[in-house]
Amino acid sequence: MSCAHVFAPDDGHETAFTIDPAAMTFGRDALSEAGDHARANGCKRVALFTDRRLTALPPVDAVARSLRAAGVDVAVFDEVHVEPTDASFRIAAAFAKEGKFDGFVSVGGGSVIDTCKAAALYATYPDDLLAYVNKPIGEGRPVPGPLPPHVACPTTSGTGSECTGIAVFDCLALHAKTAIASRRLRPTHALVDPTVTRSLPEMVVAASGFDVLCHAIESYTARPFTARAKPSGMAARPLSQGRNPWSDLGSREALRLGGKYLVRAVTDSTDHEAREGLSWAASLAGIAFGNSGVHLPHAMSYSVAGLVRDYRCAGYPAAEALVPHGISVVVNAPSVFRATAIASPSLHLEAAALLGADTRGAGPDDAADILAGELIRVMQRAHVPLGVGALGYGAGDLDALAKGAIVQTRLVENAPIRVDLPTMRSLFERALSYA
Numbered sequence: 001m002s003c004a005h006v007f008a009p010d011d012g013h014e015t016a017f018t019i020d021p022a023a024m025t026f027g028r029d030a031l032s033e034a035g036d037h038a039r040a041n042g043c044k045r046v047a048l049f050t051d052r053r054l055t056a057l058p059p060v061d062a063v064a065r066s067l068r069a070a071g072v073d074v075a076v077f078d079e080v081h082v083e084p085t086d087a088s089f090r091i092a093a094a095f096a097k098e099g100k101f102d103g104f105v106s107v108g109g110g111s112v113i114d115t116c117k118a119a120a121l122y123a124t125y126p127d128d129l130l131a132y133v134n135k136p137i138g139e140g141r142p143v144p145g146p147l148p149p150h151v152a153c154p155t156t157s158g159t160g161s162e163c164t165g166i167a168v169f170d171c172l173a174l175h176a177k178t179a180i181a182s183r184r185l186r187p188t189h190a191l192v193d194p195t196v197t198r199s200l201p202e203m204v205v206a207a208s209g210f211d212v213l214c215h216a217i218e219s220y221t222a223r224p225f226t227a228r229a230k231p232s233g234m235a236a237r238p239l240s241q242g243r244n245p246w247s248d249l250g251s252r253e254a255l256r257l258g259g260k261y262l263v264r265a266v267t268d269s270t271d272h273e274a275r276e277g278l279s280w281a282a283s284l285a286g287i288a289f290g291n292s293g294v295h296l297p298h299a300m301s302y303s304v305a306g307l308v309r310d311y312r313c314a315g316y317p318a319a320e321a322l323v324p325h326g327i328s329v330v331v332n333a334p335s336v337f338r339a340t341a342i343a344s345p346s347l348h349l350e351a352a353a354l355l356g357a358d359t360r361g362a363g364p365d366d367a368a369d370i371l372a373g374e375l376i377r378v379m380q381r382a383h384v385p386l387g388v389g390a391l392g393y394g395a396g397d398l399d400a401l402a403k404g405a406i407v408q409t410r411l412v413e414n415a416p417i418r419v420d421l422p423t424m425r426s427l428f429e430r431a432l433s434y435a
């Protein structure tokens with residue numbers, strides 16, 4: 001293929017990549033098709049997952065009405081915890097098991113969709129919670145078989161969870177986030193209505209928008225699939241298979257749209273073009289990283305979010321300390337891309353140009369500063385915290401942050417550079433402040 005010179009395989013290394021298509025309907029009024037999709041998948045009684053804030057809002061109403069109009073019995077679970085935990089996953093799984101549902105529908109942000117994935121998994125194949133969780137925190141056991149149909153309806157434009165087989169949660173006892181990752185967790189169909197993002201608060205758009213940018217840049221700069229050892233067979237090919245020609249397509253366009261629309265979508269809630277454009281970027285980035293995996297900014301985000309002490313963010317529940325996912329990711333990103341640029345300067349420069357940076361006359365040695373600088377500029381314009389220090393962390397937290405991130409093996413191994421514990425600590429040190 002024409003890209004062979006970019007993805008040239010070495011002896012003993014991977015020679016092929018898998019495209020797992022995310023089935024999706026995108027556009028205004030897409031949610032009204034929920035009932036048709038449930039019926040087409042043979043569902044007669046579904047669990048509808050959402051959270052307390054959303055339960056009385058129009059998207060949940062539209063989906064529930066569509067399901068009922070199609071003759072599908074609906075039981076609503078609205079106790080999803082924003083930034084879910086092992087405890088909240090267990091509660092959701094118990095609801096899913098007791099209800100004997102033949103299908104699942106989720107309406108919400110990444111927390112809702114991830115909780116629905118986990119509930120469907122543990123209701124279908126009950127086991128200890130850590131059984132299917134990524135190693136080394138969990139046992140990393142494969143999901144034994146197919147899951148019931150799941151129609152995912154995102155209400156934010158960021159996580160891409162509707163396109164991926166990943167469910168992230170906070171393991172409370174370990175103060176660390178981790179994930180379950182399996183192709184079997186990918187929703188059967190995504191219904192994305194970009195107009196539902198019109199009413200989102202500014203910081204929710206900012207957090208989810210930076211998650212989009214990081215999905216795209218991390219997918220685009222991930223270790224290429226040809227750098228992994230050849231798997232023993234198709235089933236052994238990991239979900240985070242590395243950068244590949246398919247993920248590149250989504251990453252590039254998501255970056256271009258993110259560069260054009262993110263700041264506009266955050267700063268002007270009446271800019272419908274920007275909010276809907278960002279929604280499409282989120283779906284494209286979700287398709288990209290769902291087929292490549294992300295790397296260090298996400299690995300680091302798990303300890304940034306898991307070790308939070310008292311940070312609170314406007315637009316999110318104020319009852320407990322919480323770092324929104326996209327914020328916990330982007331605060332690490334400039335530091336990481338400064339370090340990874342050496343692995344693929346041209347890709348880092350291209351990512352910066354797609355975001356809007358002027359890269360004319362730039363050479364390989366400029367890639368690190370140009371991409372990091374452009375990201376910091378966008379962060380400033382969107383009014384998000386400029387580094388992990390702004391979330392309450394200091395030099396005394398660097399060891400704990402690094403320890404929590406280095407165990408995210410799936411993500412750390414997908415990075416284009418090799419990272420050990422001291423390197424991880426220095427990445428956090430350089431992420432303390434970009435101000």
Ligand SMILES: [Fe+2]
Binds near residue numbers: 211215298325329
């Ligand atoms: Fe993310």
